[in-house]
Amino acid sequence: MCGIVGYVGPGEGVDIVLEGLRRLEYRGYDSAGVAVLDGDSIKVRRCKGKLQALRDLLKQSPIQGNPAIGHTRWATHGVPSQDNAHPHQVGECVLVHNGIVENFLELREYLYAQGRRFSSQTDTELISHLVDMNLEHDDLLHAVAKALARVKGSFALAVLSTRAPGQIVVARRESPLVVGLAQGETFVASDIPAILGFSNHVVVMEDNEIGVVTRDGYEGFTLPGLTKKQKTVTVVNMTPAMAEKEGYKHFMLKEIFEQPQAISDTLRGRMDFDKGDVVLSESDEDAGLLQGVERVHLMACGTSLHAAMVGKILITKLAHVPVEVHTASDFDPDMVFAAPGDLFVAISQSGETIDTLKSLKAVQAKGGRTMGICNVVASSIARQVDTVMYTRAGPEVSVASTKAFTAQLAALFLLAVGLGRRRGALDLDGGRRMLNMLATVPGLVSRCLAGSDKIREIAHNYMKYKDFLYLGRGLMYPVALEGALKLKEISYVHAEGYSAGEMKHGPIALIDPAFPTVMVVPNGPWYRRTASNLEEVRARDGLVIAVVSEGNRDLGAMTDEVIEVPDVDPLLAPFVATIPLQLFAYHVADLRGTDVDQPRNLAKSVTVE
Ligand code: AGP
Numbered sequence: 001m002c003g004i005v006g007y008v009g010p011g012e013g014v015d016i017v018l019e020g021l022r023r024l025e026y027r028g029y030d031s032a033g034v035a036v037l038d039g040d041s042i043k044v045r046r047c048k049g050k051l052q053a054l055r056d057l058l059k060q061s062p063i064q065g066n067p068a069i070g071h072t073r074w075a076t077h078g079v080p081s082q083d084n085a086h087p088h089q090v091g092e093c094v095l096v097h098n099g100i101v102e103n104f105l106e107l108r109e110y111l112y113a114q115g116r117r118f119s120s121q122t123d124t125e126l127i128s129h130l131v132d133m134n135l136e137h138d139d140l141l142h143a144v145a146k147a148l149a150r151v152k153g154s155f156a157l158a159v160l161s162t163r164a165p166g167q168i169v170v171a172r173r174e175s176p177l178v179v180g181l182a183q184g185e186t187f188v189a190s191d192i193p194a195i196l197g198f199s200n201h202v203v204v205m206e207d208n209e210i211g212v213v214t215r216d217g218y219e220g221f222t223l224p225g226l227t228k229k230q231k232t233v234t235v236v237n238m239t240p241a242m243a244e245k246e247g248y249k250h251f252m253l254k255e256i257f258e259q260p261q262a263i264s265d266t267l268r269g270r271m272d273f274d275k276g277d278v279v280l281s282e283s284d285e286d287a288g289l290l291q292g293v294e295r296v297h298l299m300a301c302g303t304s305l306h307a308a309m310v311g312k313i314l315i316t317k318l319a320h321v322p323v324e325v326h327t328a329s330d331f332d333p334d335m336v337f338a339a340p341g342d343l344f345v346a347i348s349q350s351g352e353t354i355d356t357l358k359s360l361k362a363v364q365a366k367g368g369r370t371m372g373i374c375n376v377v378a379s380s381i382a383r384q385v386d387t388v389m390y391t392r393a394g395p396e397v398s399v400a401s402t403k404a405f406t407a408q409l410a411a412l413f414l415l416a417v418g419l420g421r422r423r424g425a426l427d428l429d430g431g432r433r434m435l436n437m438l439a440t441v442p443g444l445v446s447r448c449l450a451g452s453d454k455i456r457e458i459a460h461n462y463m464k465y466k467d468f469l470y471l472g473r474g475l476m477y478p479v480a481l482e483g484a485l486k487l488k489e490i491s492y493v494h495a496e497g498y499s500a501g502e503m504k505h506g507p508i509a510l511i512d513p514a515f516p517t518v519m520v521v522p523n524g525p526w527y528r529r530t531a532s533n534l535e536e537v538r539a540r541d542g543l544v545i546a547v548v549s550e551g552n553r554d555l556g557a558m559t560d561e562v563i564e565v566p567d568v569d570p571l572l573a574p575f576v577a578t579i580p581l582q583l584f585a586y587h588v589a590d591l592r593g594t595d596v597d598q599p600r601n602l603a604k605s606v607t608v609e
Contacts, residue, residue, distance in 0.1 A: 002029065002071060002072060002073050002074050002086070002096075002097070002098040002190070003021055003024030003025075003029065003071065003072040003098070003189075003190050003191070003194070004069070004070070004071055004096050004097075004098055004156055004157075004158050004177065004188065004189060004190045005017045005020030005021050005024070005069070005070045005071075005187070005188065005189045005190075005194050006067065006068065006069040006070070006096075006158040006168045006170070006187065006188035006189070006213065007020075007066070007067060007068050007069075007185070007186075007187055007188070008066060008067040008166060008167070008168055008185065008186050008213055008214055008215045009066070009182075009184060009185025009186065009215045010066075010184060010185065010215070011066075011185060012064065013036050013064070013065060013066045013067060013068025014034055014036060014058065014062075014063060014064060014065075014068055014070075016068070016187075016198070017034050017068045017069065017070035018034065018051070018054070018055065018058075018070065020070065020187070020189055020194035020195070020198075021051055021070050021071075021072050021194070022051055023193040023194045023196075023244065024072055024189070024190060024191060024193065024194050025050075025051060025072070029050065029051070029072035029073055029074055030048065030049070030073060030074065030075055030080035030377065030378065031046065031047065031048045031049065031072075031073045031075075031080045031081070031082070031084065031085035031086075032046065032047065032049075032050070032051050032053070032054040032070070032071065032072045032073065032085065033045060033046025033047065033054065033070065033071055033085045033086050033087050033096075034046070034054070034058070034063070034068060034069065034070040034071075034087070035068070035069050035070075035087035035089065035094040035096075035160060036063055036064060036065030036066065036067070036068045036069075036160075037065050037066065037067055037068075037160055037162060037165060038063065038064065038065030039065070040162050041162065042089055042092070042094045042160065042161075042162060043063040043064075043065060044063075044087055044089050044094060045057055045058055045061060045063055046071075046082060046085035046086065046087065047082050047085060048080050048081050048082055048085060049080075051072065066166075067160060067166065067167065067168050067213075069087060069094070069095070069096050069158045069159075069160055069168060069188075070087075070096065071085075071086035071087060071096035071097075071098075073085055073086055074377075074394060074395060075377035075378060076100055076123075076377060076390065076392055077100075077101075077104065077121060077122050077123045077124075078120060078121030078122045079121070079377065079378040079383075080377065080378050083119055083120045083121075084120045084121055084122050086122075086124060088120065088122065088124050088125045088127075088128045089128065090125070090128035090129050090131070090132040091132035091135070092132060092135055092161050092162045092163055093128055093131040093132045093135060093140075093143075093159060093160070093161050094128070094159070094160050094161070095124070095127060095128055095131065095157055095158060095159040095160070096124075096157070096158050097123075097124040097127060097155055097156070097157050098155070098156040098175045098176075098177075098190055099153060099154035099155035099156060099157075099173070099174065099175040100123065100153045100154050100265065100268055100269065100392065101123035101124075101126060101127070101151055101152070101153045101155070102152040102153035102268060102269035103150075103151070103152040103153070104123040104126065107123075107126045107130070107150065107151070108126060110150075111126060111129050111130070114133065116129045116133075123153075127147055127148075127151060127155070127157065130146075130147035130150060130151075131143050131144055131147045131159060131161075133147075134146045134147055135161060135163055139163065139164065140159065140161045140163055140164035140167060140169050141164075141169050141210065141212055141221075141226070142226070143161075144157070144159050144169045144171060144210060145171075145210055145221075145223060145224060145226055148171055148173075148210070148223060148224075149223075149224055153173075153268065153269065154173055154174035154175045154265075154268070155171060155172070155173050155174075155175055156170075156171070156172050156173075156175035156176060156177040156190060156205075157169075157170060157171045157172075157177075158170050158177075158188055159171075166214055166215065167212055167213065167214055168188060168212075168213040168214075169210065169211070169212055169213075170188055170205065170210070170211050170212075170213055171205075171209065171210040171211070171223060172205040172206070172207060172208075172209050172210075173207050173208055173223070174207060175190070176190055176191065176205075177189070177190060177205045178190075178191070178192055178195065178202050178203065178204050178205065179202065179203040179205065179211070179213060179218045180195035180198060180199030180200075180201065180202055180203075181199055181201040181202075181203065181217055181218065181233060182198060182199040182201070184215055184216075185198075185215050186213050186214065186215055186216075186217060186218060187199055188213055191244075191246070192236055192238065192246075193244045196236065196238060200235055200236045200237065200238075201233050201234075201235060201236075202233065202234050202235075202236050203218055203220070203231045203232070203233055203234070204234065205220065206229075208222065208223040209221070209222065209223060209229060210222075210223045210226070218231065249590065250398065250586070250590070250596040250597050251397040251398040251597045252398035252400050252402060252490070252586055252596050252597055253586055253590075253596075255396055255397070255398055255402050255403045256402045256403070256449070256579070256582050256583060256586060257449055258393070258394065258403050259402065259403045259406050259407075259442075259445050259449070259579070260442040260443070260445045260446045260449075261394075261442070262391070262392070262393035262394065262403040262404075262406065262407045263406055263407055263410045263441050263442050263445060263575075264442040265392035265393070265394075265407075266390075266391045266392050266393065266407045266410045266411055267410055267414070267438060267439065267441075267442075268392070270414055271414070271435045271438065271439065272435075273432055273435055273436070275421075275428070275431070276421065276426070276427075276428045276429065276430070276431025276432035276433075276434075276435060277417070277418065277421045277431055278414045278415075278417050278418040278421075278435075280387075280389050280414060280415065280418055289343075289369070289371060289386070289387050290343070290415075290418050290419055290422050291422060292340070292341055293319075293321060293341060293342075293343045293419055293422070293423070294321065294339070294341025294342070295321060295322050295323070295324070295339070295341060295342050295343070296315055296319075296321055296322070296323045296324070296342075296343050296344075296345060296419070297323070297324045297325075297326060297336065297342060297343070297344045297345065297363070297368075298311055298312060298323060298324070298325045298326065298345050298347060299325075299326045299328045299331065299344065299345065299346050299347070299356055299359045299360065299363075300325075300326075300327075300328055300346065300347040300348060300353075300356055301327070301328050301329050301348075301353050301355050301356055301606070302353075302401070302485065302606075303349075303401040303404070303405050303482060303485060304347040304348055304349060304353075304356070304401070304404075304405075304408060305325070305327055305328070305347075306405070306478045306479075306481050306482040306485070307347055307405055307408035307409055307412060307478075308325045308345075308347050308412075309325055309477070309478035309481070310409055310412065310475060310478050310479070310574045311323070311325075311345075311347075311408075311409075311412035311415070311416070312324075312325050313474065313475050314412055314413055314416040314571060315412070315415065315416040315419060317416075317571070318416040318417060318419070318420040318425065318426060318434065318571075319416055319419035319420040319423050319425050319426070320420070320423060320425040321419060321423060321425075326359060328346075328353070328355040328356040328358075328359040329355040331355070331358070331359035331362065333359075333362040333363070333365075333366070336362075336363060336366070336368075337366070338363055338366035338367050338368035338369075340369075342368055342369065343369050343370075343371060344360070344363045344364075344368045344369065344370045344371070345370070345371045345372070345373060345415070346359070346360045346370065346371070346372050346373070346374075346381050346384075346385060347372075347373045347374075347408055347412075348372070348373075348374050348375075348379075348381050349374070349375045349376070349391075349393075349396055349401050349404035349408075350374075350375070350376055350379060350604065350605035351372070351374035351375070351376045351379020351380055351381040351382045352376070352379055352380050352381070352605045353381070353605060353606050354606065355606070356381060357380055357381050357384065360372075360381060360384055360385065361384065364384070369386060370384070370385040370386050371385055371386065371387055371388065371389065372384070372385035372387070372388040372389070373388070373389050373390075373391060373408055373411045373412070373415075374388055374390060374391070375390065375391045375392075375393050375396060375404050375407065377390060389411050389414070389415070391404060391407035391408055391410070391411050392407070393407040396604075397597065397604075398596070398597045398604075399489070399490075399597065399598055399599055399602045399603065399604045400486055400489055400490050400585070400596075400597075400599070402486075402582050405482065405578065406445065406575055406578060406579075409574055409575060410438065410441065410575075413434075413438055413571075414438070416434075417431055417434045417435065417438075420434075434571075437569055437571070437572060438572075440568075440572075441572060441575050444566050444568060444572065444575060444576050445575060445576065445579055447565075447566050447576075448565050448566070448576050448579035448580060449579060449583075451563060451564070451565075451579075451580060451583070452583050452587075454563070455563060455580055455583040455584050455587060456583075456587040456591075458545060458561045458563070458584065458587075459584055459587035459588045459591055460587075460591060461561070462516055462543075462545070462561075462588065463491075463588050463591045463592055465493070465514065465515075465516050466493060466494060466514075467493075467494045467495075467496075467510075467514070467515045467516075468484070468487060468493065468494070468495040468496070468515070468516050468517070468518060469495075469496055469498060469503075469507070469510065469511075469515065469516075469517040469518070470483045470484040470487075470495060470496065470497040470498065470517075470518045470520065470581070471497075471498055471499070471500035471503060471517060471518070471519050471520065471530070471533060471537075472497075472499070472500055472519075472520035472521070472526070472530065472577075473499065473500045473501055473526035473529060473530050473533075474524065474525060474526040474570075475524065475526070475570065475571070475573055475574050476500075476520040476521070476522070476524070476526055476530070476573065476574075476577060477497075477499050477500070478574070479520050479573075479574050479577045479578050479581065480497040480498065480500075480518070480520050481497035482497070482578060482581065483495075483497065483518060483520065483578070483581030483582075483584070483585065484496055484497035484518075485497070486581060486582055486585035486586075487581075487584070487585040487588060487589075489599055489602060490585055490586070490589040490594060490596050490599045491585060491588045491589035491592050491594055492592075492594060492599070492600070493588065493592075500519070500521075500526075500529070500530045500533040501529065501533065503533055503536065503537070504533075504536065508536060508537070508540065511537055511540040511541070511542035512540065512541060512542065513541050513542070513543060515542060515543075516542070516543040516544070516545060516560075517534075517537050517542050517543065517544050517545070518544075518545045518546075518547070518581070518584070519533070519534050519537070519544055519545070519546045519547070519559075520547045520577050520581070521534060521546055521547065521548055521555065522547060522548060522549040522565055522567070522568075522573050522576065522577050523549040523552070523567055523570070523573075524570035524573050525570060526570075531554065531555060534546065534555060534558055534559070535558060538558045538559075543560045544558065544559045544560055544561075545559070545560065545561040545562075545563065545584075546558075546559040546561070546562050546563070547563045547565060547577050547580050547581070548562055548563070548564055548565070549564070549565060549566070549567035549568075550564040550565065550566060550567055551564075551567060552564070563580045563584075565577055565579070565580060
């Protein structure tokens, strides 16, 4: 989720681009850079670190020129470093990119065979080489279009060349890019906030669109084919602050709604449907990671621990391998033995949770084989493990983890399939069936998000209650725990996740009309017994909010509120059942007026024990 800004006009390009990048800082970044056309030469300044590091570099070594492009990087390929920072210049071409090149290895081999050599680990540099090669015979627009015809995956691009003075060529597939029009000057950015204040006349680029930006405006064309497109101009009446959240009131709500994209990006390029298998990481040497695994250990805290609990069931069922879940904040190395067949997986959104990092180091000291599932590239845990699979959820700004959680579920599902295929627990058809199921998840999650308004009404009816029980069985038990954590951490309401089956062994004494129960009971092997737990709650006059599969007509009479989710294979139920619980927690907190994005006493990353 990088940030792109471009400018063509009479103004000072570098200053305007830097201000635009500053407004995109909520997108998170680990390196930044700018490039300009200065007469017949390209000038580039880029560095690792936050935007201030780039400002300091420019003070020491200024550049000026027009047009100008800039970039803040949220790494997906290659660690944060100066060499990997954008813009990437090759010959007479310099460009910035937001997206993922899926056929990275294939392109790298092709270019290497063409005699090209690389100065970075990024997929972006490959695009620069392709454009530079095409510039021998084509103008910039055609050179970029031909280059992109070879690229599989997502991109938002802004390209400069000494061969095209006064022009920025832009292109978009899945990653956002907008153009801002003003008198005698034109802007380009990943998001509207970077443009607001300079222009509120916006042209939104569509997927598979390429265009030419000049100080006089923008012309868009189809990709491929370069047929001219008729573009509409939208007048945007929004402040930059509002626009950073893309119109959402809080980052948490924005991130809840980003989940289809986060899951889709996490799965991108990792599902080989022909082989019914997964590609867990970009480097070949990791391929051996899953060989000879006889037992899996999952280590995490908080929401990531709940993901681990889901992962335990997925991996056991799909790979027929025993799985142990370790609460990293209460990890005792004496309780763990690292045998050659053991695989230890540290799950962490931030990659900085000290409890998880320390438990990881403890098992490494015992010779354990380790893997990470992290959302921040080159974070401490990502650098500590033998290999890492990144969730590509983009920066998660809100303290309450939402999109990272479902992206972790997607990563764990991939891991389960990969292990199942290597252990023979999943045959070719089984692997394909699992991957085809997994590919439907982004759409299923989108359907769940459509229920947000109804859930807000329910939240309104229950926002005054002081205590909640969240109950579930099987895969729905960690989902119940996660739903309870969401409510308590952002609304400060006491919410207890509990095994539905365990209620009759004591906690059912709590039930009364002042103590609502959220029952997570979609269709699945747990359904019948959870439904009877629901009856037990009702028999004691407990209020029940039930999450059920759409079309369920059995439980309506026994519940006070029903939230329907798509009727899916039980293995996918955690994805769909979690969404209404996230939304319920958000709306209760919003209605109660708490600081949703930065709740009291909490930090986004717990780097103390
Ligand atoms: C999640 O909503 C919480 N903010 C918290 O439990 C978090 O999941 C936990 O601290 C682990 O963080 P990590 O995933 O970055 O390791």
